Amino acid sequence: EPEVTQTPSHQVTQMGQEVILRCVPISNHLYFYWYRQILGQKVEFLVSFYNNEISEKSEIFDDQFSVERPDGSNFTLKIRSTKLEDSAMYFCASSVAVGFTTGMKNEQFFGPGTRLTVL
Amino acid sequence: AQRVTQPEKLLSVFKGAPVELKCNYSYSGSPELFWYVQYSRQRLQLLLRHISRESIKGFTADLNKGETSFHLKKPFAQEEDSAMYYCALIGNTGNQFYFGTGTSLTVIP
Numbered sequence: 386e387p388e389v390t391q392t393p394s395h396q397v398t399q400m401g402q403e404v405i406l407r408c409v410p411i412s413n414h415l416y417f418y419w420y421r422q423i424l425g426q427k428v429e430f431l432v433s434f435y436n437n438e439i440s441e442k443s444e445i446f447d448d449q450f451s452v453e454r455p456d457g458s459n460f461t462l463k464i465r466s467t468k469l470e471d472s473a474m475y476f477c478a479s480s481v482a483v484g485f486t487t488g489m490k491n492e493q494f495f496g497p498g499t500r501l502t503v504l
Numbered sequence: 505a506q507r508v509t510q511p512e513k514l515l516s517v518f519k520g521a522p523v524e525l526k527c528n529y530s531y532s533g534s535p536e537l538f539w540y541v542q543y544s545r546q547r548l549q550l551l552l553r554h555i556s557r558e559s560i561k562g563f564t565a566d567l568n569k570g571e572t573s574f575h576l577k578k579p580f581a582q583e584e585d586s587a588m589y590y591c592a593l594i595g596n597t598g599n600q601f602y603f604g605t606g607t608s609l610t611v612i613p
Contacts, residue, residue, distance in 0.1 A: 388547075428603040443600070496547060
């Protein structure tokens, strides 16, 4: 069964450094997402991406963050200058389509996550 | 504003006992409600969604619009049900999930 994959599983970086988290969504999916979970807190939406552009983003997704689909398979989250408070688990997810016309939202399939530790 | 509340961070039940994980939501439109489960060292995976009205692994959840609740229930808990359970909603104007804080369920043998 196809799965969303994420690399690396754990990333340690110094404050102020740039990090790129990588995701390979399920191949026939059209929508891609990033969520994060700070330790002990809830999973929070960051951004959704469709047709090579951001379709929605949360307040958390400020100018320090960017997403890209550099090729046909990868979906990346870049944090330009990491802060201590960026330490979290970052989850990538993908789904086939948002079925507004059918009235049914598609299941989002999650990757295993990347644990980012900013020192 | 949209919000999902799971009042219990931790829940322990004995094997064979009924279990109910509570979820309340706040949303002004018509959301879709989901339960996701995360077993130890595994990824988040969909358990069930209100719109399909199905039972998965013996779990059911009924959307109560009057009480704005979507509690997850199972009549007889099994040890393999021990996991983290997240209630989540998607609103009717977007495709982002709003998650609750999760409930860690432990089934005691």
